[in-house]
Amino acid sequence: MIIVKLGGSVITDKETLRSFRRLACMRLCKELRAARNDMILVHGAGSFGHILASRAGLQFGVEKGDLKKLKAVAKVHQDVRELNSKVLDCLGKNRMKGFSIPPYTVASFASGKMIDFCPDNFERLMDNNMLPVSFGDVVPDRDITFSICSGDLIMLALAEHFRPEKVIFVADVDGVFDKDPKRYKKAKLIPTISSSNIGDISAGTRNKDVTGAMKNKLTRMIEISRHCENCIILNGNVAGRLKDAIEGKDVPCTKVVA
Ligand code: IPE
Numbered sequence: 034m035i036i037v038k039l040g041g042s043v044i045t046d047k048e049t050l051r052s053f054r055r056l057a058c059m060r061l062c063k064e065l066r067a068a069r070n071d072m073i074l075v076h077g078a079g080s081f082g083h084i085l086a087s088r089a090g091l092q093f094g095v096e097k098g099d100l101k102k103l104k105a106v107a108k109v110h111q112d113v114r115e116l117n118s119k120v121l122d123c124l125g126k127n128r129m130k131g132f133s134i135p136p137y138t139v140a141s142f143a144s145g146k147m148i149d150f151c152p153d154n155f156e157r158l159m160d161n162n163m164l165p166v167s168f169g170d171v172v173p174d175r176d177i178t179f180s181i182c183s184g185d186l187i188m189l190a191l192a193e194h195f196r197p198e199k200v201i202f203v204a205d206v207d208g209v210f211d212k213d214p215k216r217y218k219k220a221k222l223i224p225t226i227s228s229s230n231i232g233d234i235s236a237g238t239r240n241k242d243v244t245g246a247m248k249n250k251l252t253r254m255i256e257i258s259r260h261c262e263n264c265i266i267l268n269g270n271v272a273g274r275l276k277d278a279i280e281g282k283d284v285p286c287t288k289v290v291a
Contacts, residue, residue, distance in 0.1 A: 039076040078113045
């Protein structure tokens with residue numbers, strides 16, 4: 034089986050609050066059909082999560098009784114569920130039976146960390162040829178009231194349990210570059226990243242991102258690659274790349290190894 038994450042930067046416009054990129058999402062869902070249901074899908078929050086979460090400082094947790102932050106928690110949760118339902122709609126229109134699994138229903142959190150994870154519901158859905166769909170969300174937290182669970186963290190928990198044959202991160206760039214490719218024309222794609230060359234990558238900080246920029250993502254991906262030999266990040270804005278990668282063809286991408 035494979036695990037795919039549709040990053041928030043491809044299915045939303047990250048700069049504009051709650052803007053869904055329906056056409057891109059529809060096309061990517063069509064490409065996902067190449068996996069023939071042997072898959073778990075995760076998606077990011079993009080502008081349905083990061084903008085309000087960052088404005089309210091939800092990445093630092095919530096003091097008990099902080100009404101302003103609690104209101105933001107409710108709104109962000111509502112917004113990411115709305116995004117999730119848009120993704121499910123695109124899947125349905127492409128004849129795929131998506132079923133939503135919000136992270137707080139399968140995992141517990143303390144001090145911003147996942148402290149346990151129950152994969153049963155994912156298994157049950159796959160046994161019935163359904164497609165489990167999880168996503169980055171705000172989650173109740175034992176120590177800091179609420180914290181943020183990124184889609185990447187769910188990916189790690191899933192990879193640890195399912196040991197998939199392939200993990201694909203769908204981004205809005207070809208992979209990992211030595212410099213920010215959106216700012217530097219001469220930025221070079223790095224074909225393979227491991228803990229030994231992760232230092233060569235510029236941090237690429239996006240300040241509205243509450244779950245960290247590229248470097249944090251890569252650290253997580255290196256952890257994931259300990260449970261999966263084929264862990265890649267590719268460009269979902271180029272038609273056909275996701276489908277080709279699912280089918281085992283060579284595509285421009287960065288491979289992450291332990
Ligand atoms: C973030 O999830 C969750 C919230 C901000 C509530 P991700 O970190 O997985 O989202 P993207 O892929 O960066 O948009």
